[in-house]
Amino acid sequence: MIQNENHDNIINERLLMHKNILIINIGGTFNKYYDPIRGELCIDNGAHALEDLASKWKHSFKIVNIIGKDSIEMTSEDRLELLATIHQSSYRKILIVHGTDTMDLTAAYLSDADLEKCIILTGSMVPYSIDPVEATANFAFAYGSLLNHKTNGVFIAMHGLIDTHDKLYKERKEGRFKHRM
Numbered sequence: 676m677i678q679n680e681n682h683d684n685i686i687n688e689r690l691l692m693h694k695n696i697l698i699i700n701i702g703g704t705f706n707k708y709y710d711p712i713r714g715e716l717c718i719d720n721g722a723h724a725l726e727d728l729a730s731k732w733k734h735s736f737k738i739v740n741i742i743g744k745d746s747i748e749m750t751s752e753d754r755l756e757l758l759a760t761i762h763q764s765s766y767r768k769i770l771i772v773h774g775t776d777t778m779d780l781t782a783a784y785l786s787d788a789d790l791e792k793c794i795i796l797t798g799s800m801v802p803y804s805i806d807p808v809e810a811t812a813n814f815a816f817a818y819g820s821l822l823n824h825k826t827n828g829v830f831i832a833m834h835g836l837i838d839t840h841d842k843l844y845k846e847r848k849e850g851r852f853k854h855r856m
Contacts (some may be wrong), residue, residue: 696821697766700725701742701749701757703774705810707802716802718743724803725772728814737766746774746781746798754784761790768821771796772814775845775852778831782840786829794829795821795837800850 700722707716720743775798797817799810817832831843833852846853
């Protein structure tokens with residue numbers, strides 16, 4: 676009987692940990708889909724990729740959708756909106772789904788804000804709607820890292836690497852993130 680109570684406590688603790696994470700979805704390649712009428716890749720502002728992930732995990736996420744842009748198009752006003760969203764949130768752990776092209780700039784901007792939260796940015800080089808493997812792997816890695824991260828700060832989690840914005844960069848020729856030398 677005691678073993679079952681301990682098991683129930685562990686399950687309840689894990690559920691509480693998941694409920695204490697906010698996901699801010701701001702667009703990027705992760706959220707793109709092919710629009711056959713326009714003949715181009717477009718940003719899905721409805722978080723369908725994240726909802727699909729949640730359905731496969733049998734878990735619900737607290738998701739806030741803002742901005743809805745490719746990161747190349749992000750402005751200082753967009754970053755200010757992201758910062759305001761983070762400030763207004765009571766969540767201490769935040770996962771941001773962001774485009775990969777300017778992820779490091781946003782991470783640097785948030786680092787300069789000296790937030791007392793643990794924030795991890797992730798994304799993908801290939802849209803979830805086209806091939807969900809990379810997006811799922813990056814999201815799952817970032818989410819798991821956030822669950823276990825004990826310190827405040829702003830981090831990037833991509834391609835199995837996690838570090839601060841000044842230590843990771845997007846290697847365009849190889850199509851992946853790497854550590855700076």
